[in-house]
Amino acid sequence: MTKEEHIEYWIKTAEHDLDAMQGIFEAGKYDWALFVGHLALEKILKAHWVRNNENITPPKIHNLVKLYQESNLLLLNKDDIVFLNEVSEFNLEGRYPETKLTFYRLCTKEFTEEKIKRIKELYQCLRKEI
Numbered sequence: 569m570t571k572e573e574h575i576e577y578w579i580k581t582a583e584h585d586l587d588a589m590q591g592i593f594e595a596g597k598y599d600w601a602l603f604v605g606h607l608a609l610e611k612i613l614k615a616h617w618v619r620n621n622e623n624i625t626p627p628k629i630h631n632l633v634k635l636y637q638e639s640n641l642l643l644l645n646k647d648d649i650v651f652l653n654e655v656s657e658f659n660l661e662g663r664y665p666e667t668k669l670t671f672y673r674l675c676t677k678e679f680t681e682e683k684i685k686r687i688k689e690l691y692q693c694l695r696k697e698i
Contacts, residue, residue, distance in 0.1 A: 574624045575615045579698065582611035586691055593684055598675035599668075602658040605687040606632070609655055612694045616641055619698060632656045643697055644690075651686055658683075 569577070585608040593601035614626040616639040629635065632652040636644065644652070658671070 569624070571618060571624050574618045575698070578611050578615035578618060578626075579695070582608050582615065582691070582695075585611060586688070589684065589687070593680060596677075598677060598680035599672045601680055602655075602675060602683055602687075605684060606630070606655050606659045608691055609652070609687060609694070610635065610659075612691055612698070613639055615698055616694065630656065630659045641694075641697075643693060648690060648693075651690065655683070655687065 585604050589601050589604040589608060592604055609632055610630055613632060613635040617626040617635055618624055620640045621638070626635070627638065632655055633649060636649070636652055
């Protein structure tokens with residue numbers, strides 16, 4: 569695959585995950601909606617990473633702040649970076665048994681709705697710059 573095809577792959581799968589996040593939210597699976605929201609941001613950041621680096625294979629990491637930094641982007645403000653860090657925690661909290669139940673309880677409809685709104689805004693900001 570060419571560099572452009574790799575970038576397109578990450579964009580297409582990020583958009584798929586963004587749509588899935590909304591469907592999962594509507595199904596009332598709030599913790600999983602945020603987990604998938606993390607994936608959407610991770611993938612759009614990996615598209616940027618591929619675009620802005622010589623290697624076409626992004627690192628196999630899930631830390632959104634680290635991906636953002638390694639993508640050499642200057643798009644986001646400090647609050648956005650703090651939010652990326654928070655969303656990175658959704659990946660860990662939704663995955664491991666020692667934190668999953670606590671995360672599940674935190675993910676009320678209102679909490680999740682607020683976070684999804686920010687995920688979508690941040691996604692659109694990142695998407696329009698690629």
